[in-house]
Amino acid sequence: MTFYRGAIAAALALQFIAVGPAALAADAASGKNKAQTCLACHGEGGRSVNPFVPSLAGQPPLYVYYQLLQFRDERRKNPIMSPVAVGMKDADMRDMAAYFAQEKPAPVSPASNPELVKAGEKIAQVFHCASCHMPDYSGQNHIARLAGQQRDYLALQLRGFKTGSRPDIDGTMASAAQPLSDQDIDSMAGYLSSFE
Numbered sequence: 001m002t003f004y005r006g007a008i009a010a011a012l013a014l015q016f017i018a019v020g021p022a023a024l025a026a027d028a029a030s031g032k033n034k035a036q037t038c039l040a041c042h043g044e045g046g047r048s049v050n051p052f053v054p055s056l057a058g059q060p061p062l063y064v065y066y067q068l069l070q071f072r073d074e075r076r077k078n079p080i081m082s083p084v085a086v087g088m089k090d091a092d093m094r095d096m097a098a099y100f101a102q103e104k105p106a107p108v109s110p111a112s113n114p115e116l117v118k119a120g121e122k123i124a125q126v127f128h129c130a131s132c133h134m135p136d137y138s139g140q141n142h143i144a145r146l147a148g149q150q151r152d153y154l155a156l157q158l159r160g161f162k163t164g165s166r167p168d169i170d171g172t173m174a175s176a177a178q179p180l181s182d183q184d185i186d187s188m189a190g191y192l193s194s195f196e
């Protein structure tokens, strides 16, 4: 079973890598027009002010594109976001991803509880979160930007990776989330959301 799931994850990862170069041929200006309907939830320029809606501004374009694919293909599910992705065209996803990538990231929210933030920083070191997400947590390729992201959203996603309710394309986040306790997750979310 584990091998079977591993094989599927590997095949999916390959499929995603295969569409990589196409993801670069995108039109940000046209993406801006197409993305106007997204802003009611994701905020002006993709800078969310809703604790459970993620900011998209400054996300690596490949990350946004792959997440839209996952919503459309019903691998990632959410009652609010899934209906938006139904029938979305690949080219539109790439254009919108290019648009959000070039937007200025959301301003950092005021640090939550300084103790949490400190604890989160330690956990990030122990589990090498920055090795994939980059030292400034700006993300890269198919790996999410986490810096300044909505705190409640981050905590929800980490819990989702841990329980499997949010599947990920290559299984790395499912593994990374396993050792995190509930308290660790709250600390990490506090740390990352206040990360400048």
Ligand code: HEC
Binding pocket: 034, 035, 037, 038, 039, 040, 041, 042, 052, 053, 054, 055, 056, 063, 064, 065, 067, 068, 077, 078, 080, 081, 084, 096, 144, 156
């Ligand atoms: C009605 C509100 C709503 C609208 C409109 C909406 N979204 Fe979302 N979106 C959400 C919510 C809520 C989530 C978080 C889902 C979750 O918790 O898994 C989300 C998640 C996402 C994510 C995943 C981000 C991440 O950090 O993983 C992407 C990408 C995204 N939306 C793109 C879009 C695009 C592009 C549009 C416009 C075509 C759009 N959304 C319109 C509510 C909305």
Ligand code: HEC
Binding pocket: 054, 123, 124, 127, 128, 129, 130, 131, 132, 133, 142, 143, 144, 145, 146, 149, 154, 157, 158, 167, 168, 169, 170, 172, 173, 176, 177, 188
């Ligand atoms: C081996 C590389 C790797 C490591 C280490 C890693 N991540 Fe990730 N992370 C990813 C990838 C890839 C994704 C995108 C997952 C997907 O396909 O949905 C991701 C996504 C996330 C998301 C979802 C962001 C969003 O916008 O929805 C959060 C939160 C996150 N990681 C936090 C962490 C934390 C906290 C750690 C350390 C405990 C960590 N990551 C370690 C690769 C990694």
